[in-house]
Amino acid sequence: MSSFKTLDDLGDIAGKVALVRVDLNLPMKDGSASDVTRVEAAKPTILELAEKGAKVLLLAHFGRPGGQRSSVLSTSMVVGDVEGVLGKELMFIPEVAGPVVAQSIGILRNGDIGLLDNVRFWPGEEANDAEFAKAIAENGDFYVNDAFSAAHRAHATTEGLAHHLPAYAGRAMGAELKALDAALGTPEQPVAAVVGGAKVSTKLAVLENLVGRVQHLIIGGGMANTFLAARGVDVGKSLCEHDLTDTANRIMDEADHAGCTVHLPYDVVVSKEFAANPASLRTCNVHEVAEDEMILDVGPSAVEALGDVLKTCKTLVWNGPMGAFETEPFDAATVALAKTAAALTQEGSLTSVAGGGDTVAALAHAGVKDDFTFVSTAGGAFLEWMEGRELPGVAALSA
Numbered sequence: 001m002s003s004f005k006t007l008d009d010l011g012d013i014a015g016k017v018a019l020v021r022v023d024l025n026l027p028m029k030d031g032s033a034s035d036v037t038r039v040e041a042a043k044p045t046i047l048e049l050a051e052k053g054a055k056v057l058l059l060a061h062f063g064r065p066g067g068q069r070s071s072v073l074s075t076s077m078v079v080g081d082v083e084g085v086l087g088k089e090l091m092f093i094p095e096v097a098g099p100v101v102a103q104s105i106g107i108l109r110n111g112d113i114g115l116l117d118n119v120r121f122w123p124g125e126e127a128n129d130a131e132f133a134k135a136i137a138e139n140g141d142f143y144v145n146d147a148f149s150a151a152h153r154a155h156a157t158t159e160g161l162a163h164h165l166p167a168y169a170g171r172a173m174g175a176e177l178k179a180l181d182a183a184l185g186t187p188e189q190p191v192a193a194v195v196g197g198a199k200v201s202t203k204l205a206v207l208e209n210l211v212g213r214v215q216h217l218i219i220g221g222g223m224a225n226t227f228l229a230a231r232g233v234d235v236g237k238s239l240c241e242h243d244l245t246d247t248a249n250r251i252m253d254e255a256d257h258a259g260c261t262v263h264l265p266y267d268v269v270v271s272k273e274f275a276a277n278p279a280s281l282r283t284c285n286v287h288e289v290a291e292d293e294m295i296l297d298v299g300p301s302a303v304e305a306l307g308d309v310l311k312t313c314k315t316l317v318w319n320g321p322m323g324a325f326e327t328e329p330f331d332a333a334t335v336a337l338a339k340t341a342a343a344l345t346q347e348g349s350l351t352s353v354a355g356g357g358d359t360v361a362a363l364a365h366a367g368v369k370d371d372f373t374f375v376s377t378a379g380g381a382f383l384e385w386m387e388g389r390e391l392p393g394v395a396a397l398s399a
């Protein structure tokens, strides 16, 4: 893992101005946040800086204002929610640079926290404009990035600021990077990857990267259908990208050469209609799917065998559910495999890292979210990391 500075590397920061990039892009319902997980994640960093006497200025984006001010997309909308989590009052500052920010800093006492307005009100943010970053940097003494979820974007406050101020990874950012490194950077082998979800096309780059890095590639979900079809299986009415069967075959060849075993289901749960507990529900061998049936989950025998594969592994990285888990009973394979992974993690034999919007929901549904070694809530950034791409926000911290 490339090295980066953390809050441990800060000297005396009493009275210094910390510019802290956090993720406050909270889902809203009726004027307040419906989920404050992102604030909880940034809380240790914010409070640590405040307790050490810094004047903490929070930088965040909120929605997609497209480079213009918009009253409903002001970060002032989340002041109450952030205060609730932090247990401290915030000073809202309706700018990100310039004299209004400078005056506000004059009013803040050491250990106080200010929230700057939505960084995306200014076109310079998404353009990663150096002048814009410099103008923000002028009011700060150092920069802390605690928003891993935005690290796949090279924007002024996620990347550019690191070129104008001493830059540090916040606590959440540091924990995320450590977990991701343990899963795919320098993992203990053998490594298993579970890749599921709806479509191969959205995860091609992920698959290509993984075949060269893991010993076991477990493919489930809708994407398994495309791989099964590539192997000559008739998948009936299943979700399947028939135009990608050549690609699927190429990935399986690459896996072969790299010594990676690809695991596809050999039994499956099928139904004629996509509904909860349908009358036509049955479990069958993959070669017995009728032309009017759809594969909606991995079968119980395959799940058991996959559990045995995990027992031989030291590391697991997981993205994508094994079946259409939102609809019962097509959550069974995802839940069973997640429980096996969680139990192995708790026994200490497996390091397990998972991420992806639906994956986090599926693990929560299985009741094992807290039993994995690390669950990343960063959707896009997590996937780009699984693709093996360098994230600009992370690279800038390592420079």
Ligand code: ADP
Binding pocket: 196, 197, 198, 199, 202, 220, 221, 222, 223, 239, 295, 296, 297, 319, 320, 321, 322, 323, 324, 325, 326, 355, 356, 357, 358, 359, 360
């Ligand atoms: P993530 O958000 O974790 O990256 P994806 O968005 O790629 O995951 O995929 C999740 C979706 O895949 C879920 O909505 C799930 O219902 C769907 N899915 C999984 N297996 C199947 C299947 N066999 N047929 C149709 N949809 C499926």
Ligand code: MG
Binding pocket: 356, 357, 358
């Ligand atoms: Mg998704």
